[in-house]
Amino acid sequence: MTPSLSSVDLCGLTISELAPLLRGRRLSSVDLVGESLARLGRHDPAIQSFVHLSASALEEAAAADAAIARGEWRGPLHGVPIAIKDNYTTQGQPTRAGTGVAALTFPERDSHCVARLRAAGAVILGKTRMHEFAWGMVTPPTRNPWDLDRVPGGSSGGSGAAVAAGFCPAALGSDTGGSIRIPAALCGVVGLKPTYGRIGRSGIVPHSWSLDHAGPLGRSVADAAHLLQVLAGPDAEDPAASAAPVPNYAAALGEGVRGLRVAVIRNHFFEAIDDEVAAAVEGAIDFLAGEGCTVREVNVPSLRYGLGSIFAIELASSTAYHDASLAAGHTAGFAADVRDLVEMGRLVTGPDYLKAEQMRARIMDEMAEVLAQADVIVTPASPITAWRHDESIVQIGGREESVLAISWRLTYPFNLTGLPAISLPCGFDRRGLPMGLQIAARPFAEEVLLRVADRYERAHGWAACRPVLAGS
Secondary structure, three states: OOOOOHHHHHHHHHHHHHHHHHHOOOOOOOHHHHHHHHHHHHHHHHHHHEEEEEEOHHHHHHHHHHHHHHOOOOOOOOOOOOEEEEOOOOOOOOOHHHHHOOOOOOOOOHHHHHOOOOOOOOOOEEEOOOOOOHHOOOOOOOOOOOOOOOOOOOHHHHHHHHHHHOOOEEEEEEEEOOOOOOHHHHHOEEEOOOOOOOEOOOOOOOOOOOOEEEEEEOOOOHHHHHHHHHHHHOOOOOOOOOOOOHHHHHHHHOOOOOOOOEEEEEOOOOOOOHHHHHHHHHHHHHHHOOOEEEEEEEHHHHHHHHHHHHHHHHHHHHHHHHHHHHHHHHHHHHHHHHHHHHHHHHHHOOOHHHHHHHHHHHHHHHHHHHOOOOOOEEEEEOOOOOOEEEOOOOOOOOOEEHHHHHHHHOOHHHHOOOOOOEEEEEEEEEOOEEEEEEEEEOOOOOHHHHHHHHHHHHOHHHHHHOOOOOOO
């Protein structure tokens, strides 16, 4: 077997493009994984997206090739290298959840999601960097492949940077307030946060139990659909995981969107955002209208209280998880920003938490009213493009705002409500930095969300754009 593809082609192909090549044995998994590792070796010292590489990746690739040769093809992920965020426990690879505290250890066994990937024949390439314990929006020291002076977003910044840089076609992330979709938007890739409970979370180091979601980052909407197909379903060790039937997500791809109803929530989502981001998203809304969608502008009044609600819930939940570490003094070894947040959770009282949950229920009701008359909600994914790694304050809408506050403003509502949401590229700003479009849908309506996202992606060339890495 002699693959006819160049190494440059291999590093830019999607799972949808790789799968028929691997199945037809025009491309070997060993060659594909080898090219990924070689590209990593050349470029990741500057980007720093990985914290650990698997010592057995090439062996796994050889086993995948052998199984395919025997006619035992397991589906589109078979033989494809996938990276794993460092808060997913993984057999044969250490899990650190981004922390350097040696006293804190995690099981070396496959989490639910990693086990599903292995069962689908995927090759586990390694573990990607994350902001410590899934706090934060920066992911130090990882850099954005589009501009090494800028951040990749967080907390799944390593996964977003790795996919954008062409080190792997896809990676796993986790999302509590936007930690899949923010890196996807800033790095110019696709990030999917499914409905709360759609993907089981056992084996993922917890951050906030009622807000945490597992999900993929990939190069295309179709790739996100392929990954969701494998990852979705019940998880016996996660009581929040749903046993709802899993539809054929790929079947929704390529369909038109005529007749679908689009809601545009003008308050909150379109307030204080970059002009270029606003223009790109308005262009996407106009495109969907031109494709036959009905567009309706609405408001969700209680979103004005959303930040206080999610912050109280997240702080209290994270501090509860770290209670033993606080008692043992381990938090002294946390990064300063994470230590402050974990300790702040002690200030959230019982009444505070109850009020936050009451407001959460109110926002969920208002979102349900919107989606009773709409199939999807369309918003920006991030108010701004990637900021410099040394910036903590940015200018937007004529005022200064912290990047911590601004970065998750448009993503957290869908964690608070548990609704499925996707970020996909919708253009580049004047500095050549990616901008993200966000689409959300009703609970467990990922096929509708994917259908709309896929239609937009197919009509635009953004998904094919790749950063030029130094020395490429």
